[in-house]
Amino acid sequence: MKKHRIRGIGLEFKKNKFSYLFLLPATIYTLIFSYFTIPYMVIAFEDFKYNTGIHSQWVGLKNFSFFFSSTKAWEVTRNTLVLNISYLVVDTVIALVIAILVNEIRKRKFAKLTQSAMLFPHFLSWVIIAYVLYAFLSSEYGLLNKMLTGVGMEAVNWYNNASYWPVILVIMHALKTAGYNSIVYLAAITGIDSGIYEAAVIDGASTWKRIWYVTLPLLMPTVCILTLMSIGRIFYGDFAMYYAIVKDNGILLKTTDVIDTYVFRMLRTTGNPSMAMAIGVYQSVMGFLMVFGANWFTKKFFPEGALF
Amino acid sequence: MKTKMKRLLAVALCAAMAVSAGACSGADSGSSEKTSSAGSQAVSAAAGSSAPQPMRYVAPGSDWPMQDEVIAKVNEKLQADGVNIEVKLQRIPWDAWDQKTQLMISSGEEFEMLHVMQDKKQVGILYGQGALAPLNELFDSGKYDDLKSKFTDNVWKEVTSQGNILAVPAMSTANQGKSYGDISYRKDVADKLGLKTPTTVDEVIDFAKAIQAELEKETGKKIYAWGGTGRPAEWYLRSLDEDYFYVDTALTLVKVDQDGTVSSWVESEEFKNSCKLYERFNKEGLIHPDSLSLGHEYGSNEILYGRWAIGFDSGMPVENEQQLQKNVPGAEIGVFQLAPEKNDFITFYTYNCNAVPVTSKHPEAALDFLQWLYSDQENHDLFMYGIEGETYNAVGDNRKEKILGEDGKALYQYDEWQIAYQPLRRFEDGMSDRLIALDSRRRDLDEEAVVSVATGFMFDSTPVADAAANLSAEAESLLAPLKCGLVSYDEGFESALSTLKAAGLDEYLAEYDKQFQEFLSGQSK
Numbered sequence: 001m002k003k004h005r006i007r008g009i010g011l012e013f014k015k016n017k018f019s020y021l022f023l024l025p026a027t028i029y030t031l032i033f034s035y036f037t038i039p040y041m042v043i044a045f046e047d048f049k050y051n052t053g054i055h056s057q058w059v060g061l062k063n064f065s066f067f068f069s070s071t072k073a074w075e076v077t078r079n080t081l082v083l084n085i086s087y088l089v090v091d092t093v094i095a096l097v098i099a100i101l102v103n104e105i106r107k108r109k110f111a112k113l114t115q116s117a118m119l120f121p122h123f124l125s126w127v128i129i130a131y132v133l134y135a136f137l138s139s140e141y142g143l144l145n146k147m148l149t150g151v152g153m154e155a156v157n158w159y160n161n162a163s164y165w166p167v168i169l170v171i172m173h174a175l176k177t178a179g180y181n182s183i184v185y186l187a188a189i190t191g192i193d194s195g196i197y198e199a200a201v202i203d204g205a206s207t208w209k210r211i212w213y214v215t216l217p218l219l220m221p222t223v224c225i226l227t228l229m230s231i232g233r234i235f236y237g238d239f240a241m242y243y244a245i246v247k248d249n250g251i252l253l254k255t256t257d258v259i260d261t262y263v264f265r266m267l268r269t270t271g272n273p274s275m276a277m278a279i280g281v282y283q284s285v286m287g288f289l290m291v292f293g294a295n296w297f298t299k300k301f302f303p304e305g306a307l308f
Numbered sequence: 309m310k311t312k313m314k315r316l317l318a319v320a321l322c323a324a325m326a327v328s329a330g331a332c333s334g335a336d337s338g339s340s341e342k343t344s345s346a347g348s349q350a351v352s353a354a355a356g357s358s359a360p361q362p363m364r365y366v367a368p369g370s371d372w373p374m375q376d377e378v379i380a381k382v383n384e385k386l387q388a389d390g391v392n393i394e395v396k397l398q399r400i401p402w403d404a405w406d407q408k409t410q411l412m413i414s415s416g417e418e419f420e421m422l423h424v425m426q427d428k429k430q431v432g433i434l435y436g437q438g439a440l441a442p443l444n445e446l447f448d449s450g451k452y453d454d455l456k457s458k459f460t461d462n463v464w465k466e467v468t469s470q471g472n473i474l475a476v477p478a479m480s481t482a483n484q485g486k487s488y489g490d491i492s493y494r495k496d497v498a499d500k501l502g503l504k505t506p507t508t509v510d511e512v513i514d515f516a517k518a519i520q521a522e523l524e525k526e527t528g529k530k531i532y533a534w535g536g537t538g539r540p541a542e543w544y545l546r547s548l549d550e551d552y553f554y555v556d557t558a559l560t561l562v563k564v565d566q567d568g569t570v571s572s573w574v575e576s577e578e579f580k581n582s583c584k585l586y587e588r589f590n591k592e593g594l595i596h597p598d599s600l601s602l603g604h605e606y607g608s609n610e611i612l613y614g615r616w617a618i619g620f621d622s623g624m625p626v627e628n629e630q631q632l633q634k635n636v637p638g639a640e641i642g643v644f645q646l647a648p649e650k651n652d653f654i655t656f657y658t659y660n661c662n663a664v665p666v667t668s669k670h671p672e673a674a675l676d677f678l679q680w681l682y683s684d685q686e687n688h689d690l691f692m693y694g695i696e697g698e699t700y701n702a703v704g705d706n707r708k709e710k711i712l713g714e715d716g717k718a719l720y721q722y723d724e725w726q727i728a729y730q731p732l733r734r735f736e737d738g739m740s741d742r743l744i745a746l747d748s749r750r751r752d753l754d755e756e757a758v759v760s761v762a763t764g765f766m767f768d769s770t771p772v773a774d775a776a777a778n779l780s781a782e783a784e785s786l787l788a789p790l791k792c793g794l795v796s797y798d799e800g801f802e803s804a805l806s807t808l809k810a811a812g813l814d815e816y817l818a819e820y821d822k823q824f825q826e827f828l829s830g831q832s833k
Contacts (some may be wrong), residue, residue, distance in 0.1 A: 048414075048437070049437055049438035050410065050413040050414050050434075050437050050438045050439035050665075050666065051413070051414075051438035051439070051666045051667075052438060053414035053415065053416075054414075065774055066773060066774040066777040066778065067777075069774055069778075070774075070777070070778045070781070070811065071778065071782075071807060071810045071811055072778075072781065072782070134598075134601075134602075138598060139597040139598050140530060140597070140598075157597055157598075159597070159598045159600065159601040160597065160598075160600075160794060246601070247600075247601055247603055248600070248603075248784060248785055248788065249600040249601045249785075250600065250784070250785030250786055250787075250788050250789045251600060251789050251794070251795065252600075252601070253785050257785075262781050263781075265780060265781040265784070265785070266777040266778065266780050266781040267777060267780070268428075268780060271406065271428070271429050271433075272773065272777075273410055275773070275777065
């Protein structure tokens with residue numbers, strides 16, 4: 001039995017050797033940077049010394065206490081979850097809408113132009129986006145304030161009021177990522193059997209009904225899988241985004257401080273590698289549990305969308 | 309045939325992807341190898357019987373186009389001078405600096421010299437984490453007396469922890485650490501308006517507003533005051549009658565009086581008055597409303613384009629005048645202080661230094677190199693500025709002109725702040741005599757200035773690691789809005805203080821006081 005299985009695997013490799021060859025660089029990269037570094041996680045439980053490396057003195061959970069004893073642990077965890085869940089929901093909805101709309105465009109040139117325009121922000125760095133945002137929200141010369149004062153309203157000091165920022169960040173995140181995410185959904189839509197659409201048209205279904213009763217249900221497994229994969233990183237913040245847009249602005253941190261930015265500030269003077277690793281372990285373990293939980297939930301209510 | 313061709317193409321593509329993935333992780337080592345081979349060739353021609361000891365210098369930054377040629381010449385000169393070492397530079401990009409150096413030391417990678425930025429991590433902490441080798445034995449041998457004599461005892465204290473000499477200071481300038489309380493301004497604009505140099509805080513505000521109005525008229529853009537909020541407002545503290553005091557550089561939470569008293573800086577009257585003063589600046593329209601999100605770079609850039617009403621402390625280093633004049637022809641920088649009759653105050657000498665990692669089997673190589681470098685103008689010029697006529701031209705005794713490549717960047721110019729020796733430094737040609745005179749004035753300040761009792765003290769936050777981490781996350785973000793006057797002291801202080809207390813401020817202060825009193829009693833022995 002075992003011999004057969006091994007031979008089966010061998011045949012599979014032989015049959016698709018060029019496909020596996022293409023996979024090789026990504027596999028090597030993942031092995032080196034994701035798996036071979038796992039033993040290094042032990043320093044989260046050690047008093048790390050440079051000269052003893054991963055063989056430093058074992059201190060148990062001591063390195064975790066600095067974060068959990070902090071007054072802000074709950075606040076930054078809440079911010080991380082609220083912002084990431086908001087990104088997930090808003091990005092997914094907008095990406096789905098873009099994919100469906102682009103799919104419905106009959107003029108192919110216009111469809112391609114629209115798709116490229118939506119994709120473009122993905123290739124801009126957060127630093128560039130931060131400058132664009134500043135040009136829009138700046139207190140003195142910002143476009144938005146010019147528009148507000150132009151219609152007789154008062155200018156708003158956006159960078160000195162924390163309450164606006166969860167919404168601003170969600171919009172900016174969607175602007176950057178939704179176009180890119182829509183490609184996956186567009187690919188899934190093009191994979192839907194055209195016979196189903198033809199049958200729906202014969203049955204008299206309108207465009208809206210075809211979207212609602214055919215496209216969306218058939219896209220749900222893809223939506224579930226992508227969502228489950230995103231949930232794995234729900235305890236991580238997009239550090240580049242926060243540091244480009246919010247920076248160290250203490251006034252805004254109440255609503256924008258996430259685990260990554262908080263821990264960065266905590267450790268930038270002491271630079272303790274064990275403490276930094278402890279937080280990394282916490283985020284990874286929580287992400288792992290969240291993926292398992294969400295997958296269990298999906299399996300129970302929508303088995304086609306489950307990852308494993 | 310067609311299929312075969314496709315297969316070949318696929319294999320070639322995969323190989324290219326794999327090679328580029330490998331190249332990404334090893335880009336730096338590749339460049340250093342290149343350097344070393346060039347160095348080896350040069351040395352092998354001149355070296356004597358024994359192979360030279362490598363002196364691998366790990367420092368942050370990127371390579372220069374003519375680095376290989378310059379380092380080969382450095383190695384030739386070292387051999388000719390009988391110093392049997394071979395310099396190899398390993399420049400690590402800034403974004404990978406912490407992780408890569410940490411990995412190099414913890415994985416036992418051998419190299420001889422490491423650049424340390426004490427404003428990021430003090431040598432005492434690195435020593436406690438097992439990263440650095442003490443240099444006492446080497447200095448006690450007497451072989452490096454010449455190197456030791458290059459710096460005063462006070463400067464050596466900056467790199468000494470619990471009696472262990474942990475690095476060699478990098479004194480590229482005497483400007484660092486002296487609390488001048490400098491106030492900079494557009495001298496050309498002030499002269500045009502016939503403004504008198506201010507002598508009080510009220511006059512400073514009027515002076516700044518006059519320059520602001522004039523520049524707004526000229527540029528059509530509103531300009532502001534910059535600088536002086538990252539650290540205590542020394543320009544203002546200098547004008548007070550109170551005795552000198554030091555505020556810790558790590559978190560700006562601890563105040564140390566000259567009699568050795570340790571107290572909370574944020575709870576002091578001086579802190580309160582500084583915040584209220586900046587509130588006044590804000591009400592007068594002198595603080596940029598978005599300054600907390602704009603960051604230090606924005607302010608520096610505004611200054612380089614001549615758009616500043618007034619600059620405090622490090623807000624306008626005078627060395628930038630040349631760059632300013634390129635952007636705004638005719639612009640001049642003026643500098644003044646409140647209470648100019650008072651002595652200056654030295655709180656530290658240098659943040660930068662070069663240390664020997666524990667992984668080095670030949671710690672003497674680093675000291676051999678530094679002793680050679682600081683011993684002679686020719687050696688210093690060669691390593692710092694490169695080959696005369698190719699990467700720079702010497703102008704007179706203490707000036708130079710960089711030779712630029714086609715891209716407008718220097719072909720070679722080692723970062724002076726990392727290793728240059730101030731008395732051997734060359735100023736950029738074109739810097740005005742006025743500015744050179746100002747810098748020379750600063751060189752002689754040591755004798756006149758008051759030295760803080762905290763100079764040379766290194767606080768080890770390990771016993772209060774949790775409080776230090778919590779305060780590190782809170783202090784800057786809570787205090788910056790108060791310090792720059794964007795949040796009113798009366799409205800924001802109480803909640804900021806209670807957050808700092810909850811984060812462990814009292815525990816941190818108590819530990820700081822304990823260690824500082826031990827340091828003082830050690831000093832008096």
